[in-house]
Amino acid sequence: MASPLLDVRGLSVRFPTGSPVIDFGFHIEQGETVAVVGESGSGKSLTALAIMGLLPRRAAATGTIAFRGVDLLALPEKERRAIRGRQVAMVFQEPMTSLNPVMTVGRQIGEVLRRHEGLSSAAARARAIELLDLVRVADPHLRVDDYPHRLSGGMRQRVVIAIAVACRPSLLVADEPTTALDVTIQAQILDLLDRLRRDLAMALILITHDLGIVGQWADRVVVMYAGRKAEEASPHELLAHPVHPYTRGLLAASPRLSAGANYRQGPLEEIPGTIASAAGEPGCPFVPRCDLVQPSCRVAPPPLVELGGGRLVACPIAAVPEAVHAS
Amino acid sequence: MAATVETSGIAPVGRRALRAFLRNPTAIVGSLFLAFVAMLSLMAPWLYPEDPLSMVARPFLWPGQNPAFPLGTDSLGRDVTAGLVWGGRISLAVGLAATCLGVSFGIVVGSTAGYFGGRIDNLLVRLIEIFQTLPSFLLLVVLVAIAQPTIETVTFAIAIVTWPTVARLVRAEFRTLRERDFVTAARALGFGHIRIVMLEILPNALPPIIVTASVLVATAILMESALSFLGLSDPNLVSWGSMIGSSRELLRSAWYLSAIPGIAIVCTVLSINLIGDALNDALNPRSPGIE
Numbered sequence: 001m002a003s004p005l006l007d008v009r010g011l012s013v014r015f016p017t018g019s020p021v022i023d024f025g026f027h028i029e030q031g032e033t034v035a036v037v038g039e040s041g042s043g044k045s046l047t048a049l050a051i052m053g054l055l056p057r058r059a060a061a062t063g064t065i066a067f068r069g070v071d072l073l074a075l076p077e078k079e080r081r082a083i084r085g086r087q088v089a090m091v092f093q094e095p096m097t098s099l100n101p102v103m104t105v106g107r108q109i110g111e112v113l114r115r116h117e118g119l120s121s122a123a124a125r126a127r128a129i130e131l132l133d134l135v136r137v138a139d140p141h142l143r144v145d146d147y148p149h150r151l152s153g154g155m156r157q158r159v160v161i162a163i164a165v166a167c168r169p170s171l172l173v174a175d176e177p178t179t180a181l182d183v184t185i186q187a188q189i190l191d192l193l194d195r196l197r198r199d200l201a202m203a204l205i206l207i208t209h210d211l212g213i214v215g216q217w218a219d220r221v222v223v224m225y226a227g228r229k230a231e232e233a234s235p236h237e238l239l240a241h242p243v244h245p246y247t248r249g250l251l252a253a254s255p256r257l258s259a260g261a262n263y264r265q266g267p268l269e270e271i272p273g274t275i276a277s278a279a280g281e282p283g284c285p286f287v288p289r290c291d292l293v294q295p296s297c298r299v300a301p302p303p304l305v306e307l308g309g310g311r312l313v314a315c316p317i318a319a320v321p322e323a324v325h326a327s
Numbered sequence: 328m329a330a331t332v333e334t335s336g337i338a339p340v341g342r343r344a345l346r347a348f349l350r351n352p353t354a355i356v357g358s359l360f361l362a363f364v365a366m367l368s369l370m371a372p373w374l375y376p377e378d379p380l381s382m383v384a385r386p387f388l389w390p391g392q393n394p395a396f397p398l399g400t401d402s403l404g405r406d407v408t409a410g411l412v413w414g415g416r417i418s419l420a421v422g423l424a425a426t427c428l429g430v431s432f433g434i435v436v437g438s439t440a441g442y443f444g445g446r447i448d449n450l451l452v453r454l455i456e457i458f459q460t461l462p463s464f465l466l467l468v469v470l471v472a473i474a475q476p477t478i479e480t481v482t483f484a485i486a487i488v489t490w491p492t493v494a495r496l497v498r499a500e501f502r503t504l505r506e507r508d509f510v511t512a513a514r515a516l517g518f519g520h521i522r523i524v525m526l527e528i529l530p531n532a533l534p535p536i537i538v539t540a541s542v543l544v545a546t547a548i549l550m551e552s553a554l555s556f557l558g559l560s561d562p563n564l565v566s567w568g569s570m571i572g573s574s575r576e577l578l579r580s581a582w583y584l585s586a587i588p589g590i591a592i593v594c595t596v597l598s599i600n601l602i603g604d605a606l607n608d609a610l611n612p613r614s615p616g617i618e
């Protein structure tokens with residue numbers, strides 16, 4: 001069997017003050033979409049930055065991030081830079097601030113082509129117009145000379161995506177690409193990313209806190225909690241039969257997915273406590289918010305249990321089938 | 328035409344700033360006067376082909392006494408008008424050259440310190456502080472006294488005492504700009520340090536640098552005048568400062584000899600400061616009254 005496109009194993013990110021990502025791992029095959037889901041502070045954005053090699057200097061990453069069999073963490077900065085933007089690209093959360101305000105969008109798209117493919121400025125401009133057309137920006141030959149402040153949020157995110165896919169990367173990391181946008185624009189942007197994934201044969205890591213978009217766009221879902229993997233499953237299985245108490249809590253707290261229930265029939269469920277409440281404890285980070293705590297949970301974080309069909313859960317109750325389907 | 332969405336945020340500096348600048352009356356006055364001085368200075372070799380230090384008429388001609396010498400002559404019979412025009416060349420040349428040198432060096436040091444941070448930053452900030460703790464004019468006098476007082480050394484010395492101001496400003500700008508999302512995005516595209524500094528950060532840091540540079544030109548002109556007044560500038564060249572310096576003993580009998588170059592200095596420095604103020608308003612995206 002060929003090795004996956006990206007294989008993250010035992011990734012830990014340490015700051016002097018703590019470790020927001022601990023022993024995290026997942027893999028992604030060519031052309032696949034993997035969603036990484038978790039609430040604020042779960043370490044999902046840091047994982048993305050670690051894959052890109054953009055962690056702050058105070059942070060130290062250990063483990064392996066193998067891209068096409070090469071460990072990115074072991075590569076010197078110069079070689080990583082040649083991979084960034086060309087083979088692995090990233091779309092950021094905030095389209096309002098991730099474009100340079102004093103450069104036209106055409107130049108910003110062209111600059112990455114000049115950096116990685118050595119195009120002349122005229123050729124880069126022509127490619128920029130093509131790329132704007134590819135991401136469905138109307139009148140690309142006019143927009144190419146616009147400054148970012150003349151574009152709406154959705155348009156800017158399209159430009160950001162055009163810059164990211166300019167060199168046809170094989171892996172695109174999208175860190176909450178739709179969080180800052182209107183709901184109607186969200187669907188358009190996700191559609192666009194999905195179409196580009198198919199057309200350009202790239203793999204897509206979709207980082208999000210929105211379980212609503214997971215079911216429609218992801219091939220696999222990784223649920224992250226306090227820097228660890230809580231559960232991994234196909235979106236269908238995850239939404240139909242969540243196992244980990246955290247995933248269940250998340251689903252119960254989502255208005256669109258709790259079948260039949262809506263705001264009028266009572267308040268939404270919530271997960272008590274905050275993500276920081278177990279910081280520094282030796283056991284499972286979810287213990288303070290969990291209602292199925294077992295004695296072993298307080299001693300050490302539960303290991304990942306394989307449930308078959310590529311499904312992984314880090315919770316002792318996964319071993320008890322009745323408990324899984326009780327709720 | 329497609330509707331464009333105008334949102335808040337920093338607009339591109341170019342055209343909008345130019346429009347705001349041209350709508351400001353003080354900017355117009357400053358620019359016109361400076362252009363007038365610059366033109367006279369550029370045309371000096373044609374207006375007064377003779378050396379302005381040569382004695383051409385009877386000494387102590389008052390302004391208006393002889394139509395051939397509209398601003399009179401000094402104690403040695405030298406034409407004050409010719410001195411004024413030639414002196415403007417020195418003042419403007421020294422002001423511009425010293426500012427260019429100082430600003431360039433300040434940008435290099437400030438951007439290195441601000442962009443890389445850490446140990447390099449610490450080291451460079453110490454260096455800046457050493458220069459800032461020395462009284463700048465005293466340092467200037469010492470520098471010129473050590474070297475030969477030629478126009479080049481004066482220019483160089485003025486640049487040496489002005490760069491720390493620029494370096495500090497650039498460093499502060501870079502420190503905030505390097506944390507911005509579009510810089511992270513540029514790093515995510517695999518851009519190297521030089522490309523990020525030149526394309527992403529420096530263009531965004533330019534407005535305050537331009538404003539400071541305009542004020543530094545005025546400061547440099549004043550410094551050069553002060554040096555010439557003390558007789559520490561090139562003795563073979565006329566400058567506004569040296570004209571005042573050489574006539575200071577005659578202040579009671581022939582006050583016009585000090586007053587005329589003095590007015591020239593005041594008006595030129597004032598016009599440059601007006602331009603600097605107007606640039607500050609025009610380039611500052613948060614200033615009121617602009618779109």
